[in-house]
Amino acid sequence: MNNFEFFNPVKIIFGNGQIAKLNDELKGFQTIMVTYGSGSIKRNGVYEKVMAQLHDKMVIEFGGIEPNPKYETLIKAVEVGRERGVEFILAVGGGSVIDGTKFIAAAIPFHDGEPWNIVSKGIKVEESIPMGTVLTLPATGSEMNSGAVISRAATQEKYAFGSPVLFPKFSILDPTFTYSLPSNQVANGVVDAFAHILEQYLTYPTNSPIQDRFSESILKTLIDVGPKTIAQSDDYDLRANFMWSCTMALNGLISTGVPTDWATHMIGHELTAFFGLDHGVTLAIIYPALLSEMAEDKRAKLMQYGSRVWGLADNELVPANIIRITEDFFRSLGIKTRLSEHGIGFNNVKPIVERFASRGWRLGENRNIASDMVERILKRASEPYS
Numbered sequence: 001m002n003n004f005e006f007f008n009p010v011k012i013i014f015g016n017g018q019i020a021k022l023n024d025e026l027k028g029f030q031t032i033m034v035t036y037g038s039g040s041i042k043r044n045g046v047y048e049k050v051m052a053q054l055h056d057k058m059v060i061e062f063g064g065i066e067p068n069p070k071y072e073t074l075i076k077a078v079e080v081g082r083e084r085g086v087e088f089i090l091a092v093g094g095g096s097v098i099d100g101t102k103f104i105a106a107a108i109p110f111h112d113g114e115p116w117n118i119v120s121k122g123i124k125v126e127e128s129i130p131m132g133t134v135l136t137l138p139a140t141g142s143e144m145n146s147g148a149v150i151s152r153a154a155t156q157e158k159y160a161f162g163s164p165v166l167f168p169k170f171s172i173l174d175p176t177f178t179y180s181l182p183s184n185q186v187a188n189g190v191v192d193a194f195a196h197i198l199e200q201y202l203t204y205p206t207n208s209p210i211q212d213r214f215s216e217s218i219l220k221t222l223i224d225v226g227p228k229t230i231a232q233s234d235d236y237d238l239r240a241n242f243m244w245s246c247t248m249a250l251n252g253l254i255s256t257g258v259p260t261d262w263a264t265h266m267i268g269h270e271l272t273a274f275f276g277l278d279h280g281v282t283l284a285i286i287y288p289a290l291l292s293e294m295a296e297d298k299r300a301k302l303m304q305y306g307s308r309v310w311g312l313a314d315n316e317l318v319p320a321n322i323i324r325i326t327e328d329f330f331r332s333l334g335i336k337t338r339l340s341e342h343g344i345g346f347n348n349v350k351p352i353v354e355r356f357a358s359r360g361w362r363l364g365e366n367r368n369i370a371s372d373m374v375e376r377i378l379k380r381a382s383e384p385y386s
């Protein structure tokens with residue numbers, strides 16, 4: 001096991017009706033900015049429940065944060081936040097609203113040039129406005145981690161950034177708030193959480209059985225509850241287990257002391273930046289292709305995954321078989337796993353390869369995924385499914 005530090009200060013308030021505790025959590029803060037997306041919280045009743053808790057506060061609303069939150073939108077909230085002296089920001093939504101809010105929280109006190117530099121140049125964020133979340137879409141784990149992913153429409157860029165000062169103070173996770181999700185967003189969430197676990201687990205062995213078994217247990221739970229919760233939107237237990245799986249998949253716990261990959265995410269971010277594909281969809285496209293290309297590097301963990309997570313017998317433990325089962329799981333959720341199925345040809349993705357080449361990035365747990373390998377992965381992802 002590698003050396004590690006583990007720090008996660010996020011208070012999780014989980015369960016039906018827990019929104020009643022929101023007012024208590026905001027004691028001491030008077031001017032609150034409430035951030036949200038394009039209106040789902042107004043249609044499903046979450047907005048009223050949140051506002052009822054803010055009856056004694058000065059509330060500034062900032063709606064309209066889009067999926068894959070854009071710098072161009074968020075910078076407007078930064079201006080409002082500065083003008084109005086916002087003391088606390090409450091994000092009500094999915095990963096995009098939460099990530100956007102982390103950016104706003106970091107950018108309000110940032111006076112060292114254009115706030116985009118926080119994202120594009122990875123400038124260390126030392127200070128932020130405190131924030132909390134009311135989660136409505138289980139997927140990203142953003143409610144319990146200190147990272148965020150922000151896009152810039154003008155340049156078709158999408159980058160991740162993070163800082164220990166960007167952990168939410170609290171996150172309220174009420175599974176009933178997810179009942180209104182369209183099934184494709186639930187499917188995206190299952191794939192996103194599944195991919196988060198694979199990025200931290202499917203690398204090479206480091207004799208870290210606790211981390212491995214934590215990861216395997218969340219993967220198995222997602223395989224069990226994922227398809228069922230897509231089929232049954234108002235089953236509380238299914239939604240609760242789905243929600244907690246997603247949070248546990250990316251709160252830092254399973255990555256303690258182990259190598260991590262993240263190449264699928266980095267390539268996937270480019271597919272979103274160029275073609276607007278949902279984050280979960282990009283992962284379902286890239287992961288099977290990446291595993292096929294990297295099967296030898298990942299062989300030991302791939303076998304362990306096939307055996308322990310999918311229960312395959314020794315004679316079934318063949319990389320191609322294990323990868324096909326994974327891809328078919330994504331497809332069973334209703335997600336198309338090939339670029340061609342999304343109307344994208346290999347020629348269309350060449351700018352992504354060029355981008356990786358010009359950045360000189362070397363990705364993966366062995367830092368051996370450079371632009372030539374990115375090209376092979378994208379080529380494989382363009383082949384038709386058969």
Ligand code: NZQ
Nearest residue numbers: 037038039040067068094095096136140142147148180181
């Ligand atoms: O805009 P609203 O009205 O909120 O509607 C959203 C949006 O259209 C809707 N939605 C959310 N909750 C709902 C609902 N509709 C009905 N009922 C509800 N209860 O769902 C749509 C998608 O929402 P979004 O927040 O974009 O989805 P998700 O949570 O999957 O977030 C994706 C973003 O998170 C980033 C991704 O890159 C992407 O930008 N990620 C963040 C990570 C992190 N911070 O740790 C890690 C991830 O790997 C990921 O990269």
Ligand code: ZN
Nearest residue numbers: 140192196265
């Ligand atoms: Zn993700």
